[in-house]
Amino acid sequence: MITVDKLYKSFDDRQVLSDINTEFHNGKTNLIIGQSGSGKTVLMNCLVGLHEPSQGHILYDGRDLTAMSKRERTLLRREIGMLFQSSALFDSMTVLDNVMFPLDMFSTKSYKERRERALHCLDRVNLGGAESKYPNELSGGMQKRAAIARAIAMEPRYLFCDEPNSGLDPKTSLVIDKLISDITHENNITTVVNTHDMNSVIGIGENILFIDKGHKAWQGSNKEVLTADNKRLNDFIFASDFSKQLRQDIIANMAG
Amino acid sequence: MYIIKFLQSFGEYLLLMGRSFQKPERFKMFLRKYYQEVMALGVNSIGIVLLISLFIGAVICIQMKLNIQSAWMPTWVSGYTTREIMLLEFSSAIMCLILAGKVGSNIASELGTMRVTQQIDALEIMGVNSASYLILPKITALVSIIPVLVTFSVAAGIAGAYCTAYFADIITPSDLTLGLQHQFTQWFFWMGVIKSLFFAFIIASVSSYYGYTVRGGSIEVGKASTNAVVSSSVLILFSDIFLTKMLS
Ligand SMILES: Nc1ncnc2c1ncn2[C@@H]1O[C@H](COP(=O)(O)OP(=O)(O)OP(=O)(O)O)[C@@H](O)[C@H]1O
Ligand SMILES: [Mg+2]
Numbered sequence: 001m002i003t004v005d006k007l008y009k010s011f012d013d014r015q016v017l018s019d020i021n022t023e024f025h026n027g028k029t030n031l032i033i034g035q036s037g038s039g040k041t042v043l044m045n046c047l048v049g050l051h052e053p054s055q056g057h058i059l060y061d062g063r064d065l066t067a068m069s070k071r072e073r074t075l076l077r078r079e080i081g082m083l084f085q086s087s088a089l090f091d092s093m094t095v096l097d098n099v100m101f102p103l104d105m106f107s108t109k110s111y112k113e114r115r116e117r118a119l120h121c122l123d124r125v126n127l128g129g130a131e132s133k134y135p136n137e138l139s140g141g142m143q144k145r146a147a148i149a150r151a152i153a154m155e156p157r158y159l160f161c162d163e164p165n166s167g168l169d170p171k172t173s174l175v176i177d178k179l180i181s182d183i184t185h186e187n188n189i190t191t192v193v194n195t196h197d198m199n200s201v202i203g204i205g206e207n208i209l210f211i212d213k214g215h216k217a218w219q220g221s222n223k224e225v226l227t228a229d230n231k232r233l234n235d236f237i238f239a240s241d242f243s244k245q246l247r248q249d250i251i252a253n254m255a256g
Numbered sequence: 257m258y259i260i261k262f263l264q265s266f267g268e269y270l271l272l273m274g275r276s277f278q279k280p281e282r283f284k285m286f287l288r289k290y291y292q293e294v295m296a297l298g299v300n301s302i303g304i305v306l307l308i309s310l311f312i313g314a315v316i317c318i319q320m321k322l323n324i325q326s327a328w329m330p331t332w333v334s335g336y337t338t339r340e341i342m343l344l345e346f347s348s349a350i351m352c353l354i355l356a357g358k359v360g361s362n363i364a365s366e367l368g369t370m371r372v373t374q375q376i377d378a379l380e381i382m383g384v385n386s387a388s389y390l391i392l393p394k395i396t397a398l399v400s401i402i403p404v405l406v407t408f409s410v411a412a413g414i415a416g417a418y419c420t421a422y423f424a425d426i427i428t429p430s431d432l433t434l435g436l437q438h439q440f441t442q443w444f445f446w447m448g449v450i451k452s453l454f455f456a457f458i459i460a461s462v463s464s465y466y467g468y469t470v471r472g473g474s475i476e477v478g479k480a481s482t483n484a485v486v487s488s489s490v491l492i493l494f495s496d497i498f499l500t501k502m503l504s
Pocket of ligand 1: 011016034035036037038039040041042043196
């Protein structure tokens, strides 16, 4: 479980996050949603320590990230997997070497075991057979999946995904979402996903945090999100007239 | 204003070097990376070093013989000066200036691209000291391979001088040999090697600094690559003066 306590973040004099208090649970896909520019990426970067918060605390199962020494942080990071918005695969290495990289760096297992683990992870994301390709020979969706394989290679306890399905078609997005959600449940990981994809919100959002202009505006599950009566949340989720109509129908259906 | 900016960059540079010179997490991974860098930065530069040194050696010999040497000078003058110019300046300082262009821009653009595509962030998130993993092998590789390049450069320069003797009849081979062997001071060779070690460190570390600290996108990567070449060239020229004075 990750607990965020009174988190503030500003760049120079520009306040980006204010007073964020929330919890991200074990074995659940926790979503952070919000408009472009609302501060999702900044919040995630604070969570993993790529940005220093201006104020507040971030607790990883009780261990305070903001109070850790460099060494403790490095150790904590070995329990973290992260999928970047841009995939961030090492382009000088093959897909297999990419997935093996964290194992080569930190695992004490033999080469054969490490290779097997990497191949297993690639299989898990349906990339069996692509292991000797280079990242630039893969499609965007395959790169995302390869990056997921690399993120889970070390069996992390915490998994962070920044917009895992931005730039992907709806079908591939569903595949990625399902993958993230399955991996979370299989290994009882605390997963945090940044998204503005409504299919993901409805599909895998077990715990949804809605951020509006840097403030926490709503929190709940995908069951509650449809019926919540928070104006800004509804304006965001049901942005088009079509989806507004859909919402009316759903609510009418439930009532009837 | 400029002074504050300079001091700030210099401080950042020192901090980055501090992070780079830390014990590698896995020695095996370091060796693998070191080997790759020796290939990429050193072995891949042998061709250009040989080519340029060969031509410069030939041209110096021609200039000396046709434009400098006159009747009252001993016959060994051309060979002697060619050798000393190669040993004292060309094969160390000038060759490193050329390498600053080739290797420096390579290092800065590679690290800069890794920075803007978040590959460096990915390393950090895994708990890898990205500075030490990426920069230390580059510095050690270039510093350890540069004496080889210097030696190749001197040899190619002398070969170039012999080309003017055998193929162009500018100078007789025996005059050239006499000159090349005249009052040979071994220390001059070591001086070139020692200077080149410093220059190699400047090229690798300064270019790494510019690449590693890129903020922004592809335009900034291009700028960083230019800055890396300009700054390391200027630093090589400055330090050359001090090193030459100190080692002479
Ligand atoms: N390094 C930075 N320096 C200054 N301001 C920043 C920095 N990073 C982000 N910001 C600002 O913080 C705000 C939130 O940015 P953020 O990237 O978190 O948005 P986001 O919610 O992830 O948007 P998107 O959905 O488009 O990715 C933006 O207004 C941005 O200008
Ligand atoms: Mg973002």
